[in-house]
Amino acid sequence: MRTPLMAGNWKMYKTPAETQAFFSKFLPLVTGATHAEIAICPPFVNIAAAVEAAKGSRVGIGGQNVYWAKEGAFTGEVSAPMLKAAGCTWAIAGHSERRQYFGETDETVLKRAAAALDAGLLPIVCVGERLEERESGNTERVLEAQFNGGIAGLSAEQFAKTVIAYEPVWAIGTGKVATPDMAGAAHKFLRGLAESKYGKSAAAAVRILYGGSVKPDNVRGLMAQPDIDGALVGGASLEANSFASIVNF
Numbered sequence: 001m002r003t004p005l006m007a008g009n010w011k012m013y014k015t016p017a018e019t020q021a022f023f024s025k026f027l028p029l030v031t032g033a034t035h036a037e038i039a040i041c042p043p044f045v046n047i048a049a050a051v052e053a054a055k056g057s058r059v060g061i062g063g064q065n066v067y068w069a070k071e072g073a074f075t076g077e078v079s080a081p082m083l084k085a086a087g088c089t090w091a092i093a094g095h096s097e098r099r100q101y102f103g104e105t106d107e108t109v110l111k112r113a114a115a116a117l118d119a120g121l122l123p124i125v126c127v128g129e130r131l132e133e134r135e136s137g138n139t140e141r142v143l144e145a146q147f148n149g150g151i152a153g154l155s156a157e158q159f160a161k162t163v164i165a166y167e168p169v170w171a172i173g174t175g176k177v178a179t180p181d182m183a184g185a186a187h188k189f190l191r192g193l194a195e196s197k198y199g200k201s202a203a204a205a206v207r208i209l210y211g212g213s214v215k216p217d218n219v220r221g222l223m224a225q226p227d228i229d230g231a232l233v234g235g236a237s238l239e240a241n242s243f244a245s246i247v248n249f
């Protein structure tokens with residue numbers, strides 16, 4: 001059985017003080033949530049506050065991005081060993097906003113995921129198609145290219161520690177959400193790619209999250225799909241009651 005993972009991606013929201021306030025409200029709401037793992041990925045400047053606030057709880061903290069070099073003259077970047085030293089257990093790689101606004105490619109996504117794994121972090125590697133790609137019938141072609149370029153370069157041992165997040169770009173922050181059937185079909189296709197590359201047992205074990213306007217009122221239908229193993233939640237993870245409702249689906 002795959003343990004669901006409910007991960008909150010705060011994007012560029014909240015200060016350290018607001019982070020502490022969130023956790024003081026959120027943690028009591030999820031103390032009984034032993035059915036799922038919980039992760040929150042705040043902005044880099046809030047990681048220390050989040051790690052401190054989550055201490056003693058089952059909530060893991062992650063970086064929203066990670067650079068592939070361990071150190072060096074890379075102004076503005078944060079390395080995997082730095083995230084690990086700050087108390088993180090997770091790192092997102094290849095979020096669609098990173099691809100869209102900051103020039104991420106499948107090649108750089110793979111490098112970031114591998115660097116995270118080398119430092120002992122668990123990567124959440126994001127894949128997903130744009131609206132025009134779905135409308136032109138190219139969803140599977142896009143997912144296959146992103147899987148082959150951004151994930152399939154990992155060793156079997158590395159892949160076993162990796163989480164995949166399917167996030168249709170047209171559903172992120174738009175209020176649009178893939179129907180459970182649409183999301184389920186994409187997850188099933190991704191699991192098939194994993195089986196082709198890594199074998200049946202690895203494919204059966206890998207967790208694939210859905211991301212794209214997940215809210216308390218649609219999470220149950222999504223989680224009923226057999227290949228959906230959790231959610232990568234954006235806006236709805238910013239409010240304690242809302243994210244707790246999603247965790248406690």
